[in-house]
Amino acid sequence: MGSPAIDPEDIMRRLRAPGHGLAWTPLEPDRARHAPAGQDHDRGPLEYLHAHWAPADTFDPATVGGGVRGRVVALVGRITYRVLGPYFRHEREVLAHLVQANEALEQRCDELVRRQHDLEEALVARQVAEARNLSDLAAVLDSGTRATAGSALDRAGSDPAP
Amino acid sequence: MRRRGRHWTGRGRTRHHEQSGIAGAGAAHAPVPVTVPGAGGDRPRVALLVAHWGEPGESGYVTRQVAGALAWEADIHVVTPDGTVPGTEVDSVFRIHRLATPVDRAAELRRDLLVDAWGAADAAGGAPPASDLDQEVDRGVIEPWAGATDVLARLDPDFVVIAGHRTVGALSAVDDLTGDRPVVLLALALHGDGVDFPRYAALQRRAAAILAVTNAERSALVGASGRADAVRCIGAPLSANPTARSEPNPWVGDTGYVLVRTDAAADDTGTAAADLARILRLRFPERPVGVCHTDAFCVWHQGRRSTGWPVTRSSDLARLMAWAAVTVDLRPGALFARECVESLLHGAPVVVPRDSRALEHARRGGGLWFDDAAEMITCVETVLQPRTRAALSGQGQVSALATYGSTARFVELVTDACGLGGGRAGARQDRSS
Numbered sequence: 001m002g003s004p005a006i007d008p009e010d011i012m013r014r015l016r017a018p019g020h021g022l023a024w025t026p027l028e029p030d031r032a033r034h035a036p037a038g039q040d041h042d043r044g045p046l047e048y049l050h051a052h053w054a055p056a057d058t059f060d061p062a063t064v065g066g067g068v069r070g071r072v073v074a075l076v077g078r079i080t081y082r083v084l085g086p087y088f089r090h091e092r093e094v095l096a097h098l099v100q101a102n103e104a105l106e107q108r109c110d111e112l113v114r115r116q117h118d119l120e121e122a123l124v125a126r127q128v129a130e131a132r133n134l135s136d137l138a139a140v141l142d143s144g145t146r147a148t149a150g151s152a153l154d155r156a157g158s159d160p161a162p
Numbered sequence: 163m164r165r166r167g168r169h170w171t172g173r174g175r176t177r178h179h180e181q182s183g184i185a186g187a188g189a190a191h192a193p194v195p196v197t198v199p200g201a202g203g204d205r206p207r208v209a210l211l212v213a214h215w216g217e218p219g220e221s222g223y224v225t226r227q228v229a230g231a232l233a234w235e236a237d238i239h240v241v242t243p244d245g246t247v248p249g250t251e252v253d254s255v256f257r258i259h260r261l262a263t264p265v266d267r268a269a270e271l272r273r274d275l276l277v278d279a280w281g282a283a284d285a286a287g288g289a290p291p292a293s294d295l296d297q298e299v300d301r302g303v304i305e306p307w308a309g310a311t312d313v314l315a316r317l318d319p320d321f322v323v324i325a326g327h328r329t330v331g332a333l334s335a336v337d338d339l340t341g342d343r344p345v346v347l348l349a350l351a352l353h354g355d356g357v358d359f360p361r362y363a364a365l366q367r368r369a370a371a372i373l374a375v376t377n378a379e380r381s382a383l384v385g386a387s388g389r390a391d392a393v394r395c396i397g398a399p400l401s402a403n404p405t406a407r408s409e410p411n412p413w414v415g416d417t418g419y420v421l422v423r424t425d426a427a428a429d430d431t432g433t434a435a436a437d438l439a440r441i442l443r444l445r446f447p448e449r450p451v452g453v454c455h456t457d458a459f460c461v462w463h464q465g466r467r468s469t470g471w472p473v474t475r476s477s478d479l480a481r482l483m484a485w486a487a488v489t490v491d492l493r494p495g496a497l498f499a500r501e502c503v504e505s506l507l508h509g510a511p512v513v514v515p516r517d518s519r520a521l522e523h524a525r526r527g528g529g530l531w532f533d534d535a536a537e538m539i540t541c542v543e544t545v546l547q548p549r550t551r552a553a554l555s556g557q558g559q560v561s562a563l564a565t566y567g568s569t570a571r572f573v574e575l576v577t578d579a580c581g582l583g584g585g586r587a588g589a590r591q592d593r594s595s
Contacts, residue, residue: 007527008525008528011544
């Protein structure tokens with residue numbers, strides 16, 4: 001044998017020595033509860049996106065004033081918007097989808113947070129149930145041991161004296 | 163192997179037996195005179211009387227092994243009330259004589275319950291005289307043996323082996339024969355069995371030798387019969403199949419798992435075995451815990467259960483034991499805790515109930531024992547410490563090999579106890595194996 005010899009009787013004596021037995025107390029469940037996050041978070045940025053997601057898709061000549069300079073700017077503006085119009089509309093659609101996606105993400109995050117909270121609640125409830133169940137088990141085992149010891153004592157007590 | 167130089171010498175000789183050599187067995191045995199009449203020159207004829215031949219379980223296993231050991235030196239005729247048609251058939255090296263008057267299992271159960279009840283009442287000091295129960299205890303278990311006397315008369319055996327210390331029907335069949343036949347009792351006294359029930363004292367007195375499998379059984383029989391010189395410890399031949407270590411079962415976990423054996427079904431609740439198994443898998447979540455239930459094999463990984471087919475084949479159980487860190491046997495076999503011995507042979511230490519036949523194996527160095535759930539947990543924790551586990555594993559393996567690992571030794575012990583040429587048989591067995 002490669003290992004030093006061990007006497008099982010010695011081990012058992014050590015295990016049964018006072019203070020070496022298994023001490024047991026129910027595990028306290030984690031009672032810390034957190035309010036589900038996400039219900040009162042700041043929706044400002046998302047609201048801003050909702051309000052400002054749409055860029056202008058036409059040129060308003062009234063914004064450039066009058067005079068030669070105004071007419072030139074208006075002409076250039078109209079030409080620019082006419083040429084770039086399809087790209088602006090496409091960009092508008094992209095931005096609209098981005099805002100919708102952000103809105104959906106926010107809803108999904110809220111849903112996940114609620115789900116996590118529900119799971120935490122279920123976990124705590126399970127911990128409580130397990131702790132109670134373990135307490136019952138300890139009580140059952142304890143009563144079983146006492147009953148066995150009691151019947152042994154009864155038997156010993158009923159034996160005729162030598 | 164030691165040679166004793168004693169041989170079968172023919173009819174009418176009286177020989178004296180030396181003490182058995184099995185570890186711890188029969189250390190204080192005095193020589194036992196067994197008169198063995200037989201036919202000179204030819205092999206002796208032995209009749210083995212057994213209520214149920216070939217039944218599974220430890221008793222059936224030991225009965226067959228003893229018959230096989232005796233077959234090295236004698237012709238073995240098994241006489242059993244079993245069967246639906248009376249007749250004789252050949253089973254390996256045995257001739258089986260079936261009486262076709264089977265012993266009703268219900269009658270045996272009633273007998274066992276009565277004896278247990280009497281034992282409990284006796285312990286409490288309120289038992290009626292045991293003789294009052296004789297008629298009830300014998301009901302349905304004596305009559306099936308009525309036809310055995312004729313079979314024995316035809317066989318004219320040199321001596322008779324009766325399997326089971328409660329098989330009083332077989333004794334009455336032997337007593338009805340003309341002439342005084344030597345009787346050897348293969349006791350098969352289970353843990354908690356009522357070996358001291360007065361009805362069975364006659365069989366214990368009548369037997370020239372009483373064979374016990376473990377020292378605990380031997381002590382119980384010596385206590386009941388008061389015949390320390392006649393009760394021999396023979397052990398049982400067991401071996402560890404080396405192929406079990408060829409590859410672990412990855413479904414359970416490579417190595418280092420806790421293997422639990424229980425007689426509870428997977429969904430049982432409220433029984434002691436079910437509670438203990440549950441405590442174990444809850445207490446050791448950091449390593450796989452495999453629980454052998456009667457209807458399933460459940461493996462727990464981090465609190466998650468995987469359910470597989472029940473472990474029914476011995477090779478599957480051997481493979482599980484070979485790679486386990488520890489085997490916790492919550493319901494060891496009541497005769498000699500065979501699975502615990504096999505676990506030790508595979509190098510897996512055992513944790514067993516103190517009030518069981520497995521205690522003997524643990525005490526020899528192969529494991530620890532418990533009285534209650536708290537002790538069970540501390541025992542498993544202790545065994546799982548690497549140094550302790552390594553030491554117990556080595557010690558247990560050596561001890562199990564020394565006590566149960568040699569078929570030759572078993573043959574020698576059995577044939578010696580029965581007055582046959584044990585040394586010669588053992589030597590032949592050595593050569594053949």
